[in-house]
Amino acid sequence: MNNTADLIMIFLVLTNLMLLGLSRMGACIRIVALQGVVLSFLPLILNQWNFEMHLVLFSIVIISLKGGVFPWMLNRTLRELSIQREIEPFIGYGISIIAGTIAFLTCMWLSHRLPFPQPLMSPLIVPVAFFTIMSGLFLIISRKKALTQVLGYLVLENGIYAFGVALVKQQPMLVEIGVLLDIFVAVFVMGIAIFHINREFDHIDTDQLSRLRS
Amino acid sequence: MIILKLANPVLAIVIAPFLLGVINRTKAVFAGRRGQPLFQTYYDIFKLFRKGAVYSRTTSWIFRTGPLLGFAVTLTASLLMPFGGLPAAISFNGDLILFIYLFGLMRFFTVISAMDTGSSFEGMGASREVTFSALSEPALLIGLAAIAKCTGFISLNQMFSTVVPGLWISSGAVLILTAFALLIVFLAENCRIPVDDPNTHLELTMIHEVMVLDHSGPDFGFILYSAVLKMWLLGQVIIGITVPIHTHNIWIDTSSAMAAMLILAVLVGIIESSMARLRLLHVPQLLIGATTLSVLALVLR
Numbered sequence: 072m073n074n075t076a077d078l079i080m081i082f083l084v085l086t087n088l089m090l091l092g093l094s095r096m097g098a099c100i101r102i103v104a105l106q107g108v109v110l111s112f113l114p115l116i117l118n119q120w121n122f123e124m125h126l127v128l129f130s131i132v133i134i135s136l137k138g139g140v141f142p143w144m145l146n147r148t149l150r151e152l153s154i155q156r157e158i159e160p161f162i163g164y165g166i167s168i169i170a171g172t173i174a175f176l177t178c179m180w181l182s183h184r185l186p187f188p189q190p191l192m193s194p195l196i197v198p199v200a201f202f203t204i205m206s207g208l209f210l211i212i213s214r215k216k217a218l219t220q221v222l223g224y225l226v227l228e229n230g231i232y233a234f235g236v237a238l239v240k241q242q243p244m245l246v247e248i249g250v251l252l253d254i255f256v257a258v259f260v261m262g263i264a265i266f267h268i269n270r271e272f273d274h275i276d277t278d279q280l281s282r283l284r285s
Numbered sequence: 286m287i288i289l290k291l292a293n294p295v296l297a298i299v300i301a302p303f304l305l306g307v308i309n310r311t312k313a314v315f316a317g318r319r320g321q322p323l324f325q326t327y328y329d330i331f332k333l334f335r336k337g338a339v340y341s342r343t344t345s346w347i348f349r350t351g352p353l354l355g356f357a358v359t360l361t362a363s364l365l366m367p368f369g370g371l372p373a374a375i376s377f378n379g380d381l382i383l384f385i386y387l388f389g390l391m392r393f394f395t396v397i398s399a400m401d402t403g404s405s406f407e408g409m410g411a412s413r414e415v416t417f418s419a420l421s422e423p424a425l426l427i428g429l430a431a432i433a434k435c436t437g438f439i440s441l442n443q444m445f446s447t448v449v450p451g452l453w454i455s456s457g458a459v460l461i462l463t464a465f466a467l468l469i470v471f472l473a474e475n476c477r478i479p480v481d482d483p484n485t486h487l488e489l490t491m492i493h494e495v496m497v498l499d500h501s502g503p504d505f506g507f508i509l510y511s512a513v514l515k516m517w518l519l520g521q522v523i524i525g526i527t528v529p530i531h532t533h534n535i536w537i538d539t540s541s542a543m544a545a546m547l548i549l550a551v552l553v554g555i556i557e558s559s560m561a562r563l564r565l566l567h568v569p570q571l572l573i574g575a576t577t578l579s580v581l582a583l584v585l586r
Contacts (some may be wrong), residue, residue, distance in 0.1 A: 179471075
């Protein structure tokens with residue numbers, strides 16, 4: 072409980088629960104950005120603050136993408152939209168928080184039963200990474216607005232990133248950069264897509280989009 | 286020794302109403318008013334005790350016992366709580382559960398004496414009170430359980446004397462989460478602003494005020510007194526976690542706890558003047574959030 076990695080993990084859990092309970096999309100964008108920035112310090116911390124060149128570079132790239140470019144693009148999309156908050160999600164906010172708590176407990180239980188090849192830096196990393204992945208998925212399936220679903224996707228990626236950092240001692244740089252590039256393109260495309268959906272239909276309700284075919 | 290043990294309940298009786306004065310003064314300063322005197326709550330209580338009570342013909346003995354029992358129960362709870370360097374008067378394993386459910390008993394009697402008036406208006410307030418307390422009770426119980434797990438003791442007296450600066454270094458995150466959850470519980474249980482506005486007399490916004498509308502004179506005085514005592518006791522729980530000063534010098538310990546109590550009152554005043562009351566529908570969400578924080582604290586340890 073005493074090292075910085077644990078504190079970052081607790082911060083991650085709290086931000087996930089906040090995302091599950093918030094309806095304002097602007098606040099959600101800021102929280103996801105903050106989550107990404109804080110997570111980008113994780114490889115440095117797990118390496119005992121050894122400032123190796125590639126780690127520092129990697130952190131800088133992640134900070135500028137997750138803390139700068141993504142929120143900027145999403146905020147620009149949000150400005151174009153007619154609505155600023157998620158109204159009537161499939162699962163209400165109170166229930167979402169309860170579901171999140173239960174998911175976290177499940178993740179804690181699950182990680183106790185998983186055998187790991189080497190001892191981990193912090194016992195919390197694996198359950199919290201799982202929990203972040205699960206809450207990202209939960210955001211995608213339980214919210215109606217396309218923008219919140221993009222945010223859920225970003226949270227999911229944060230979870231995968233935390234999981235990778237925890238398990239792999241030497242960062243496979245190429246893989247991570249590739250994933251990051253994919254996400255960059257995805258958010259870019261989704262931002263444009265949301266913009267066009269909004270201009271075409273005056274809303275970004277994905278719930279109603281599925282009825283278009285008939 | 287017996288004087289030391291009884292010092293805490295006596296302190297609670299003497300100083301608790303002052304806390305409300307501090308909160309009101311802070312709010313007045315924020316609003317740019319001069320505000321009521323700091324000792325206004327004492328004047329109110331004395332005034333009410335000198336008056337006679339009016340009882341409706343539809344009420345029964347329940348209505349008359351409610352306020353008295355509430356006062357007696359909070360006094361009993363004050364026997365279980367240590368404060369700064371002062372030990373609790375009664376201490377045994379598991380007394381934290383008794384501490385929490387004494388408040389449950391008090392709430393039960395407030396609610397049935399509200400129902401006893403037969404007024405649908407009071408029934409509405411009672412229903413709201415029960416709904417919200419059902420959500421804030423787990424937060425309090427699990428929060429205290431987290432502290433108990435942290436310190437390894439299950440009696441309030443030992444628990445709070447084990448919260449030392451060293452524990453803050455080794456498991457500060459747990460203590461911060463619990464303290465935050467307990468602050469939300471403190472605001473909810475004492476009908477403070479994000480949950481209930483103590484100043485309103487509007488039908489749609491009040492929770493606690495509704496239930497005590499039909500009480501008058503000494504009965505209302507007892508209700509007021511037990512409300513401030515409850516605030517003092519729940520404040521002590523927060524202070525016990527956040528102010529880990531145990532120097533074995535009673536004067537230093539107790540005066541630092543007292544100062545922390547005043548700071549807590551000022552903090553509540555600041556929260557009340559800078560926040561709006563939440564919509565009634567959003568209150569459960571806040572309380573569920575508090576419960577979640579407590580659960581996290583319990584699991585993370």
